[in-house]
Amino acid sequence: MRRFVLIAIPYVWLLALFLVPFAIVLKIALSDAAIARPPYFPQFDWAEGIAAFIAELDFENFVWLTEDDLYWKAYLSSLKIAVISTFFTLLAGYPIAYGMARAPEEWRPSLMMLVILPFWTSFLIRVYAWMGILSNEGFLNQFLMWIGVISEPLTILNTNSAVYIGIVYTYLPFMILPVYSALERLDGSLIEAAEDLGCSRLTAFWLVTIPLSKTGIIAGSFLVFIPVLGEFVIPSLLGGSDTLMIGKVLWEEFFSNRDWPVASAVAVVLLLLLVIPIVLFQRNQQKQQEAEQ
Amino acid sequence: MIHFQNVTKRYGEFTAIDNLTIDIYEREFYALLGPSGCGKTTLMRMLAGFETPTEGKIFLAGQDIAPVPPNKRAVNMMFQSYALFPHLSVWENIAFGLKREKMPKHDIDDRVEAMLKLTRLEKFARRKPHQISGGQRQRVALARSLAKHPKLLLLDEPLGALDKKLRQDTQFELMDIQEKTGTTFVIVTHDQEEAMTVASRVAVMDHGKIIQVATPDRIYENPNSVYVADFIGDVNLIEGTATPNGSDAYAMSWHEGHPPLTVKSPNAFSDGQKCHLAIRPEKVAISSEQPAEADNAVQGRILDIAYLGNISTYHVELPTGAVIKAQTANTRRIARRAFTWEDTVWLSWTATAGVLLAD
Ligand SMILES: Nc1ncnc2c1ncn2[C@@H]1O[C@H](COP(=O)(O)OP(=O)(O)O)[C@@H](O)[C@H]1O
Ligand SMILES: [Mg+2]
Numbered sequence: 001m002r003r004f005v006l007i008a009i010p011y012v013w014l015l016a017l018f019l020v021p022f023a024i025v026l027k028i029a030l031s032d033a034a035i036a037r038p039p040y041f042p043q044f045d046w047a048e049g050i051a052a053f054i055a056e057l058d059f060e061n062f063v064w065l066t067e068d069d070l071y072w073k074a075y076l077s078s079l080k081i082a083v084i085s086t087f088f089t090l091l092a093g094y095p096i097a098y099g100m101a102r103a104p105e106e107w108r109p110s111l112m113m114l115v116i117l118p119f120w121t122s123f124l125i126r127v128y129a130w131m132g133i134l135s136n137e138g139f140l141n142q143f144l145m146w147i148g149v150i151s152e153p154l155t156i157l158n159t160n161s162a163v164y165i166g167i168v169y170t171y172l173p174f175m176i177l178p179v180y181s182a183l184e185r186l187d188g189s190l191i192e193a194a195e196d197l198g199c200s201r202l203t204a205f206w207l208v209t210i211p212l213s214k215t216g217i218i219a220g221s222f223l224v225f226i227p228v229l230g231e232f233v234i235p236s237l238l239g240g241s242d243t244l245m246i247g248k249v250l251w252e253e254f255f256s257n258r259d260w261p262v263a264s265a266v267a268v269v270l271l272l273l274l275v276i277p278i279v280l281f282q283r284n285q286q287k288q289q290e291a292e293q
Numbered sequence: 294m295i296h297f298q299n300v301t302k303r304y305g306e307f308t309a310i311d312n313l314t315i316d317i318y319e320r321e322f323y324a325l326l327g328p329s330g331c332g333k334t335t336l337m338r339m340l341a342g343f344e345t346p347t348e349g350k351i352f353l354a355g356q357d358i359a360p361v362p363p364n365k366r367a368v369n370m371m372f373q374s375y376a377l378f379p380h381l382s383v384w385e386n387i388a389f390g391l392k393r394e395k396m397p398k399h400d401i402d403d404r405v406e407a408m409l410k411l412t413r414l415e416k417f418a419r420r421k422p423h424q425i426s427g428g429q430r431q432r433v434a435l436a437r438s439l440a441k442h443p444k445l446l447l448l449d450e451p452l453g454a455l456d457k458k459l460r461q462d463t464q465f466e467l468m469d470i471q472e473k474t475g476t477t478f479v480i481v482t483h484d485q486e487e488a489m490t491v492a493s494r495v496a497v498m499d500h501g502k503i504i505q506v507a508t509p510d511r512i513y514e515n516p517n518s519v520y521v522a523d524f525i526g527d528v529n530l531i532e533g534t535a536t537p538n539g540s541d542a543y544a545m546s547w548h549e550g551h552p553p554l555t556v557k558s559p560n561a562f563s564d565g566q567k568c569h570l571a572i573r574p575e576k577v578a579i580s581s582e583q584p585a586e587a588d589n590a591v592q593g594r595i596l597d598i599a600y601l602g603n604i605s606t607y608h609v610e611l612p613t614g615a616v617i618k619a620q621t622a623n624t625r626r627i628a629r630r631a632f633t634w635e636d637t638v639w640l641s642w643t644a645t646a647g648v649l650l651a652d
Binding site for chain 2: 192
């Protein structure tokens, strides 16, 4: 009995906080938009019964998603932004993690603190701070003009570059921590063994360090990729009008167009798209655990 | 082939290797023996190129190797922890060094197959290191370090993780491989029995210094110091003063009221010089009657008997309070054992049984 309760708790949690809301969103996605409150139809009516209610539901909105090219372009563009920014986060995060893992033991906790520290201020404030840095009169342009690299201010804010910078900055710790934990476990004598067998420093890094931190790289990449795919705040604050991301489209459908059914359909598809990388991520974690046993 | 010339290695204030000069010859099986922390690993790491001497020079085949990085040395090391690449199979681990040499593919295949055969690992070629036993991993490490035909193979406590039986088998395997391949082996160990078994020469180290280098039998029978005598095997040490008594012979007075001991020693001692007689337990005979024609005989009482199956060690307390160990082979069954606790017995040994060592 106790075992049953213990197992039941996470399932109840999952049911209440994931499956039920998902069912509600799915139901809205299958409804039709209406100028009403709430702004969709049909409403469930006890008098007419469940069969009549289900009969009113249809896949119109999903069909619509395929017809208007805004949506698949937004999905594709989100995918592209997520892939590219994950790559840049890896490029920036790996050397930091490597440096941390090679640092003297007594420094490591402090370095770890420095990586985590930004989380203690609000994420929004930090994104706003980037607006101050990247705008035409911002610190970055002022600094570059002061040292004389450029004469005209660069337009960075409200472009995709600003979005990339914001994403890399925000998600860097999610990349650093798993890569660091993989590199820290790496036995230094393996590198020496590789050199002993004829590798230069660089080939030893490429043939031993990289493969042995692979699980960390994969874990970090998914931890960045999955939330970035649905990211809304960063593109809407730092991006421009041509920054197309599905999170932004979703928000506009809900709040500007008040087309809840289409917005819900967008959300359902986004979720289904995310299931694939999440499953891959889980499998990576599982494989890593097995390898450690 | 290898020549250490006044090599010193310091870590900050700490001197790990202290002004060391040694030679290691071609095709030799050279064992470094010493307590933990005496600098054995440091010595190996300098040979492999992971550490540079603070002072002095190391020559390999006449060439100073200081400027040669580890990946360019004809030296391979078998690490204390094996350091097998966990993401590669046994086969790929062994091929790792060969691939770095840009060897043609089928030559690599041949060489790896030969190594697998040598170390009897053919069946495990496709497995990953975590899928094989400790002994097999150790053989993979050996195969990997041998694959590149190094002129010199360094083995850092290679058998430390193995249980006794496997260890002994592997020791013989190592000797066999060394004979077959003709590679120079330098093996580090803190197990004196292992060093004696495998090595053609043993170097005993202490605190970064080499105390004695000699063949296993000379190290055992003719230790040059109390330290070596005590470190290698079991020994009785009797302190006293030497008085010359004919050519190479000394009378050693060791306790008032007891006749001096007769000792032959090639080492010269001056009159009244303090010295130690080191004598192995198996060279001390035990008897119930006073032996008629022994050079040295003392009487004592049996304190303890350690029965080890093939041999028994008797701990005999002399009237002076000193305890002498005597060993006898158990050629008869235990029920007929001649002596038991508290028996008064005679211990005797010849003048040449022990060695006389300076303080
Ligand atoms: N990198 C290092 N920094 C400081 N001290 C070291 C270092 N490596 C070894 N030592 C010291 O040098 C001494 C000899 O070490 P080592 O050669 O590993 O001994 P062994 O292998 O004989 O047990 C030890 O006391 C050890 O503490
Ligand atoms: Mg050591």
